[in-house]
Amino acid sequence: MHTYQELISSWALKLGIYEKQEAESLVSWLFEHHLGWRRSDMLNKAEEASFPSKIFDDFERLKTGEPIQYIIGKGPFYGRDFHVSPHTLIPRNETEELVHLIIKENPTSGLRILDIGTGTGCIPISLALELDHPEVFGVDISEEALEIAAKNAEELGAKVIFSSCDILTELPEVEALDILVSNPPYIPVQEKSQMHKNVLDFEPGLALFVSNEDPLIFYRTIAEKGKQLLKPDGKLYFEINEKYGNEVAELMTNLGYFEVQVLKDLNGKDRIVVARC
Template sequence: MKLKELKELTQAKLLKIYGIEESRSIFHLLLNEFLGIDVINFHINGDKKISLDSLNLFNEKISLIEKEIPVQYVIGHVIIEGLKIFVNKSVLIPRPETVDLCNWIIQKKLNDQVILDIGTGSGLIALFLKKNSNNCVIHAWDNSEKALRIAKKNAKQNYLDINFNNVDILKKHDHTIKFDIIVSNPPYVHKKEKNLISNVVLKNEPSEAIFVNSDDDLLFYKTIINFSKSHLKQKGIIYFECHKETINQVKNLLIINKFTDIEIKKDSFGINRMIKANSYGDA
């Protein structure tokens, strides 16, 4: 079979699940990862036949995609701004809006600060901040042991030093460290929104990373803001990724709790997605 015939055949399969753009992108991601053929090579060599072994390998991967497994889990990693981040079903697949949040945080030079990432998952935020800072001590917490295993692997593979801890932020704990920055992308989708989430996400990504298991959608924000009142240093900064529908409620929580200089920022899709605020601090 010629490469361009493989593309047509694959796209016909993928279009049952994905739109045209995404199907094309998945085809090229898999072709690059498993057959070592990048987009340029594909266009130059479209008429070349592929070996039976390559075809079998490729079809094996496509059959996983047809079972609605996300391409990132099939490949096993994502590359984000030079970081190779391993992902599997234990961790949320890093989203572009979270990379936007990271880029926002590093707009302010990070030197010699102590930073906490709550709900670290794959470790994306912690790793990104460590890579783009100077002499900062980064702590990263999650209550999923499986997620922490992946995050630790990611820190090791990227030669970054992070202090990981298994902490359930909703439970009482006795950490006494004070932080210059606390950042979190907590679970923020309400259970009643399940019908708006794609099957690919629902069937694969950890639901405890996505959904707030409470009737109070703001549970994590309330808990983390309360925690920050005693664990952020004076003039410390808190950053959150938020649901576009509840970001103004998070803003109100910050106001009520006497945070100052509150700023909401749009992600690269133009959606109000992240918020930051300064602590009045008492430390």
């Protein structure tokens, strides 16, 4: 018999690809998912022989570097759990900061909002549930991602209209928007070598990478189309690659946006650009 904490520590030692604290956090997450254990249970005792076989299978996947969100099929975002799959990015803390900013800055009722490159739908669903009776839309090029987004909206009780759109070649069929938001692909292919294996090997490249030759292609295209989609004085919010804050801001200024701001995330990195149309 071992305490839950002893089991977590011993399992974490087998996750050599992670630092000790992160490994223990991942094992704790796995135990809670399969066994219902929480940190308040850590002094209780149990035997591994009583564990369901699925937890051992999932632990083997964890050893390969596969993100735990894909293993258990869900990831947390802004206080809610969202279904994820290898066709969607895993929702991240930086994107929570983007959502929080939009909520804080836009208390008006009935706003029309479009999220481009919606993935799991975590941005538009959170906005639909947190803002005052907005009309919310989300588009993505991936049909598989749209299926996940629609499932999340249904289960979380959010009214969001999702549709397919390749933003580089098509104009979304939504207009007179108050808010346009996007967390588009923004990692140049040349930065692949600097990325963690669990991101590179498992998350969808379609949602991550842009060409080295034109890393701002999505920002420029969305900002150009935003001039047609946004109402006068409407707002455009981007999540950005920390290296391109000034470039994205300059691009938007040159396109005629005003009140352009580059904002830092909680880690002090340029992460959000906001502007008015």
